[in-house]
Amino acid sequence: MRYQCRELRRQDMTLSLQEISDRLEIEQLLVRYCYAVDDRDWEAYRNVFTPDAVLDDTVTGGIRSGVDEHVAFMKGALSKILISQHAISTILLEVRGDEASARVHCSCPMVVDLGDGKRQVFFQGLWYRDRVVRTPEGWRISELVEEGYWTHNLPEGFTF
Template sequence: MSLQEVSDRLEIQDLLARYSFAIDERDWDALDRVFTSDATIDYSETGGAKGDFAQIKAWLPQALARFPMYQHMVATTRLDLAGDTATSRTILFNPMVYRDEKPGDDRPGDEKPGDQVFFIGLWYRDCFVRTADGWRIADRYEEMAYSHNVPAMSPPPEIAAAPAAA
């Protein structure tokens, strides 16, 4: 492996970790340093939305509000580099806590009666591009693998329509 390939692989692994931390810390603006501005993101196979980066960035805080806790744990990545582009398939294990909010459910503490822990296993299928600011995700697709103990819940909010071109 050349030093460039080693560097590219490490930078892309760091990018995957930065995505996980941005989501888990609800730092939505950090996603600006993970995705290209024209990225497409498709979470539809796992029950989420599909749209461009701006739409998904606006949608995520609303869609994830009912989950007080979650962790995105990325693992094994198969990465294929091709100069200034790359593709990958990465394992994700995603434990989540669902909170079914009821009126008057204002008890103190992080965990409340009725919270339900569940698990989702999936793969991220990503296309990356090298930019002047480093590697970025240009296209992300979540591919479902399995789920366990998923509670009955209402569907996530609809994605906002893209603004009309002027």
Template sequence: MNAALQQLIDRSELEQLVLRYAYAIDERAFERLDTVFTADAYIDYRAMGGIDGRYPQIRDWLPQALGVFPGYMHFNGNFLFEIDGDTASGKIACFNPMVLPKADCTAGEGETMFLGLWYLDRYVRTSAGWRISERREKRSYDFNMPAAFKQAMQKL
């Protein structure tokens, strides 16, 4: 196959991989992350108040950590991929509004915090397609994030 065509195909597949991650998280379908990450992937969410560890630990932690939010969305864009054969790296912008529950509000209501970050990824092509082998968050900004929330997330 033509090298330029293969680059386009790989970029498209990597973009779809990143979007599958976002939808699995936002739809709380954490089992679908098994088709996004390698079994031994390293994930570091500490930049935005989370934890770091290998994929199985992170997958177990996600429902607990995200379960406190009535709603959230991950908007990904500005995809930048560097592909080298069967490995690649990527930088992806993420805008992540998250609803903070309030005790005095009805179900689903609350204040919204806004998170801006980049995902710094490493990818590997497997027999089942591209997978994320490493994901690190790099903080850009947060708006309306309570300090107590950051501390609570790190204790989960």
């Protein structure tokens, strides 16, 4: 009996090469999203999404929109941010064929320009809830929703 339980557990935990590949590709997609935002590389940002993607960062004071509208918003929202470093972790993926869902923790320190040569570092954290689809170009985000937003040391009166 003990052998059967061990054998069942091993089979339940074994991923196929395709499943491993899909998971690695999706994780790299999520990393590319973070670098695109931090580098303000809006072409790379556009490339992580499907053309009809929906982005919702209303929890952080942002907007719900398509990709191009979001790029325009982000350019303004990040204009006072001198540097940001999105760090994602604890990626929970559920892959079902050509679709996947992800819940991803993000911690992000930001340096804001307060004017008159003054800067302040603040921290924010949130979860991304992503829907991801396989396209001919590879995995792409079709929906990104931010939730669970918190901040520490946010400058008084600061908004994105």
